[in-house]
Amino acid sequence: MLSQLFTIGVSVLLVTSIQASITPNKPRDGVIALDMQMEYSSELMKRQVGEHDYFVTPNNWPKIVLPIGSNKDEVLLIVDTGSWLTQVPDVATNCTRCLLPNGKLGLYNSNTSTTAKKTGKKINSDFGGNAFFHGEGVIDDIWISSDFKVPNTLFNDVHDLGSLWPYGILGLAKPPTGEEYENIVWNAYKAGLINKPIVALTQKNSSGNSLQLFLGGYSKSQLVEDYTWTSIAHENFVAHVDFLNINGTKINVNHTLTFDTGNFPVGVNQEVYDGIIGSFPNDPNNKKGSGKIDYNLIKDKTMTVSIYGKSYNVPLIAFIEPDCTSQHCDIIVHVTSWNWGTGFNRFLNLALKYDEGSFIGIAPWKPSNTNDIVSF
Structure with missing residues (x-):
């Protein structure tokens, strides 16, 4: 999740939908594919980080709805590469803002699930301020579709939920050694549902509203x-970014950062921020320092991003709010901790391999409205 929080002062419901599909193959040669659609809210709210004032749109995290337990209680979860534990809001939270995209309340009831096994282990996950999940470890089934489940997954059955996020978390980072069953990817692999313990994320088009999540496989169409x-x-x-090259201007980064779908903006230091903003084309419609750029000036431009010594071409619109085509699009680059969120990393094919240590997989991205789903 966020290494530094961008506090939201009001509740903003980002509407999402999910379609789950299973690519059945022989045992341990399957792929679980989840489509996520996101709508981006452009409501502006003022933020302050250090000495820098700027405006940031509400964070847009990819989310999915997953049924939990024997009653298949549906909950809305952030898909988060920055943490590894699944956090499930329970009815005990009395949360009235934990709403599903259809407007119904989305809470899990561990007391009525006949497949729930309570561990008695208290789990307190704190991300700062009013962003916390306090509860108890529970083992239960997570359903991918009406007749397909990942069995016996341990998660935090949240009884006390911070006010910042009215939803849970589907953590996709690698769990600590010995606690692998606290992660849905590893658990799906151990249950023989996927070929390899690898998670992959892909963006289908450039609009920013069509992210895909794969367990055990990926789509060749976007590679x-x-x-x-x-x-x-x-x-x-994590990834070590060597440099950026924008419009012929090389910007040295030389920093290891987190590609975090539980975050949205792009966090850099002052020097890199100045380099990025200074490399943008002159804009008669927006003053330098306004935090905005005319979409038409950058819509066809790309930048070169060097990661672990390999160069990737990424659309320059990765640095503005998604799906904006106006003359005043918000720039999502800010001076804060080194954490690059969904706004940027949706334009790379990213994967994480859980066994034999941990390996990050990166592949160049291209938009495609088709899918050619294969297992790793």
Whole structure:
């Protein structure tokens, strides 16, 4: 999740939908495919980080709805590469803002699920301020569709939910050694449902509202070439960014950061921020420092991003709010902690391999309205 929080002062419901499909193959040669659609809210709210004032749109995280337990209680979960534990809001929270995309209340009831096994282990996950999940470890089934489940997954059955996020978390980072069953990817692999313990994320088009999640496989349609795998020991989705090249201007980054779908903006230091903003074309419609750019000035431009010594072409619109085509699009780059969220990383094919240590997989991205789903 966020290494530094962008506090939201009002509740903003980002409407999402989910379609789950299973690609059945022989045992341990399957793929679980989940489509996520997101709508982006452009409501502006003022933020302050350090000495820098700027405006940030509400964070847009990819989310899915998953049924939990024997009663298949539906809950709305952030798909988060920045944490590894699944956090499920329970009816005990008395949360009235934990709404599903259809407007109904989405809470799990561990007391009525006949498949729930309570561990008695207290789990307190704190992300700062009013962002916390306090509860008890529970083992139960997570359903992918009406007749397909990942059995016996341990998660935090949340009884006390912070006010910042009215939803739970589907953590996809690698769990600590010995606690692998606290992760849906590893559990799906151990249950023989997927071929390899690998999670992949893909963006289908450039609008920013069509993210896909794959367990055990990926879509070849959005790949320019195969994944390049790099060992990251037991870290989260980390990557070392060497430099950016925008409009012929090379910006040295030289920093290891987290690709975090539980975050949305792009966090950099002051020097890199100045380099990025200074490399944008002159804009008669927006003053320098306004935090905005005319979409038409950058819509066809790309930048080169060097990660672990390999260069990738990424659309320059990765640095503005998704699906904006106006003359005043919000720039999502800010001076804060080194954490690059969905706004940027949706334009790379990203994967995390859980066994044999941890490996991040990166592949160049291309838009495609078709899917050619294969297992790793």
